Amino acid sequence: MHVLSILAAESSSSSGGAAIVQLGIFLLIPVAMYFLLIRPQRRRQREQAALQSGIDVGDEVMTTSGLYGFITGFDGDIVWLEIDDNVQIRVARAAVQRKVDTAMGETAVPSDDGSGKGPKIEPGLPAADDTTDN
Known part of the structure; x- marks a missing residue:
């Protein structure tokens, strides 16, 4: 006290x-x-x-998981993305992180030939940087 x-x-x-x-x-x-x-x-x-809310069919977007694709359709809160030829996935609209601005030269993969698609590797053939002697 x-x-x-x-x-x-x-x-x-x-x-x-x-x-x-x-x-x-x-x-x-x-x-x-x-x-x-x-x-x-x-x-x-x-x-x-x-x-x-501003994305539209045909826009190229990047998801929160890092996938790049073109929007092919909507189904409520689901967005359909085409990530390769004839390969579509569905993701939540909230998973779209940003639009990809291809006009500014941003690409998903560094390109070797300027096409923005990266180096083309044929199945069964060694990659262009494979320098092993057989």
Whole structure:
């Protein structure tokens, strides 16, 4: 009990200015968290929702798992992607991370011949960089 009375006496003798500073700090922390954490997260969510609602058939997109493909159709919240000739997969619309801008020269695989499809490797034949002597 003696410790409590000492602490009570010290707190009553402190200046009122220190209490205002402490109150200001406690009010400043939530405001800072809002501007540093919550507001940017909401902005990213709005941008992602706008992207996912703005995709259309024929757009080239990249999914969150890194798959590139062309949108061939929609079925509610399902997007059909053509990832290769005659190979279609279905993914959730929320899995579309971004559109691929091929006009800016972005490709899924670095290209050897400038076509954007990467090196062509025929089945059963060694790759172009295979230098083993047989």
